[in-house]
Amino acid sequence: MTVIEPRSGTAFELRSGQQLQIIDIEGTQVSDLLAFNLDDTREALSNGRTFDYEETISLTTGNILWSNRSNAMLEIVADDVGTHDFLLTPCSKATFRHFYPDKPVHRGCFGNLAAALQPFGIEEDDLPCAFNVFMNVPVNGQTGRLSVEPPISKAGDMLTLRAKMDLVIGLTACSAYASNGGQFKPIGYRIR
Amino acid sequence: MTVIEPRSGTAFELRSGQQLQIIDIEGTQVSDLLAFNLDDTREALSNGRTFDYEETISLTTGNILWSNRSNAMLEIVADDVGTHDFLLTPCSKATFRHFYPDKPVHRGCFGNLAAALQPFGIEEDDLPCAFNVFMNVPVNGQTGRLSVEPPISKAGDMLTLRAKMDLVIGLTACSAYASNGGQFKPIGYRIR
Numbered sequence: 001m002t003v004i005e006p007r008s009g010t011a012f013e014l015r016s017g018q019q020l021q022i023i024d025i026e027g028t029q030v031s032d033l034l035a036f037n038l039d040d041t042r043e044a045l046s047n048g049r050t051f052d053y054e055e056t057i058s059l060t061t062g063n064i065l066w067s068n069r070s071n072a073m074l075e076i077v078a079d080d081v082g083t084h085d086f087l088l089t090p091c092s093k094a095t096f097r098h099f100y101p102d103k104p105v106h107r108g109c110f111g112n113l114a115a116a117l118q119p120f121g122i123e124e125d126d127l128p129c130a131f132n133v134f135m136n137v138p139v140n141g142q143t144g145r146l147s148v149e150p151p152i153s154k155a156g157d158m159l160t161l162r163a164k165m166d167l168v169i170g171l172t173a174c175s176a177y178a179s180n181g182g183q184f185k186p187i188g189y190r191i192r
Numbered sequence: 193m194t195v196i197e198p199r200s201g202t203a204f205e206l207r208s209g210q211q212l213q214i215i216d217i218e219g220t221q222v223s224d225l226l227a228f229n230l231d232d233t234r235e236a237l238s239n240g241r242t243f244d245y246e247e248t249i250s251l252t253t254g255n256i257l258w259s260n261r262s263n264a265m266l267e268i269v270a271d272d273v274g275t276h277d278f279l280l281t282p283c284s285k286a287t288f289r290h291f292y293p294d295k296p297v298h299r300g301c302f303g304n305l306a307a308a309l310q311p312f313g314i315e316e317d318d319l320p321c322a323f324n325v326f327m328n329v330p331v332n333g334q335t336g337r338l339s340v341e342p343p344i345s346k347a348g349d350m351l352t353l354r355a356k357m358d359l360v361i362g363l364t365a366c367s368a369y370a371s372n373g374g375q376f377k378p379i380g381y382r383i384r
Contacts, residue, residue, distance in 0.1 A: 058336025144250025
């Protein structure tokens with residue numbers, strides 16, 4: 001298992017058919033996931049296409065994560081938790097200033113993803129909404145109001161995705177206070 | 193009032209401070225809205241940043257639509273309907289094939305927006321999730337399931353937005369069967 005240190009991120013290739021296992025090593029932690037077509041990184045993960053084709057905002061085992069070009073990128077093949085978020089964008093310096101005006105500004109998962117993906121020729125403006133693994137964002141169906149709650153994931157819980165095309169993956173250990181219950185923990189991953 | 197003919201789209205500049213009024217001329221019709229920074233079209237509307245800052249998926253009077261760079265793009269200043277969607281991407285040839293396999297393929301709002309925005313140097317892959325004016329997409333807060341229902345807008349109902357920066361706007365009259373109750377109607381707009 002490779003460990004992503006607290007408040008950091010990484011990027012790597014994931015080939016079609018390979019599985020990516022994301023592990024909440026200590027529990028109650030979030031990992032922001034991005035995916036791009038390795039052969040043409042202008043094709044990227046799309047929350048809107050995914051909500052449309054899967055007809056739900058709650059993605060779990062059996063659901064597919066789709067690209068902006070309507071191609072299947074990743075399939076969720078195992079899920080110990082069942083609660084993830086695909087509504088919210090990764091935190092950035094601007095979101096830290098907005099949500100945590102009294103705390104030190106951090107570049108957040110957005111900055112960590114931008115730095116990790118830069119060697120693949122992917123720029124800040126190319127970053128779409130991330131699939132936020134283990135993130136707990138309940139939505140009130142009546143009012144539309146959402147809130148960011150601590151994850152329900154326990155130590156050792158995993159999410160496994162299978163690549164449906166050759167991909168560049170960006171992956172983080174969450175940096176924001178609200179998303180992980182105020183604790184900054186590592187995230188593990190494994191490619192099989 | 194300018195009329196967008198059924199199943200078509202247009203694009204135009206909207207200057208900071210100007211108001212854009214979108215009119216459901218006959219009722220029960222949807223209009224997909226995109227916005228880009230006129231001075232740098234890599235800055236675009238972001239559903240994820242908007243859900244994050246507004247803390248809701250239901251946007252109405254007083255809410256702001258945010259960009260991928262965390263800048264305010266548009267403020268909703270009047271809303272006769274109160275039901276709009278920001279979850280789903282505009283329909284494309286691929287979504288027509290997926291959702292309406294027995295019906296003729298149409299390029300949809302996605303194709304109409306891409307064609308209308310092309311003179312501004314905006315390409316297909318640059319199109320983010322649209323703010324789908326008058327679109328009725330209830331979400332079940334328990335299961336996450338969503339459905340596309342006919343709009344509740346009546347003839348003459350309007351949504352008014354104020355530009356918070358100089359913008360390129362893309363705007364359509366919806367082309368898909370489910371979104372507008374199976375009828376293709378025009379959409380009107382007015383700049384003030």
